[in-house]
Amino acid sequence: MDGPPFVFFEVAGLHDCSFMPVALLTLELHIEAAQSLKDRRQVVRSLKDRLRASFNVSVAELDASGIWNRATVGVVSISDSRDYLDGLMKKVEQAATRIANNHGADLADSFLEFF
Secondary structure (H helix, E strand, C coil): CCCCCCEEEECCCCCCEEEECEEEEEEEEECCCCCCHHHHHHHHHHHHHHHHHHCCCEEEECCCCCCCCEEEEEEEEECCCHHHHHHHHHHHHHHHHHHHHHCCCEEEEEEEEEC
């Protein structure tokens, strides 16, 4: 299948399918305070746990490289409203910035994509 992936759902009793947007927020972290991979893992784990607890999103580390002062984290959510997802991901990004700063890290970059 060419093109972006889509999620289909069937409304009970109806036989036509509709598209549901999926939002992917990619967060690039620079972890200045990390002195080891253990420090890096603590920052990433805390970020993932807090975002999951605060928002109804899925969170995963995207590149588990051995570089101790950088990390990439992906945040994904699905909804029937792209506007809702846009607002949600802006709030997630703000929270991620705050959480990262509290752990001696900076949000170096972020990318929001819709599928």
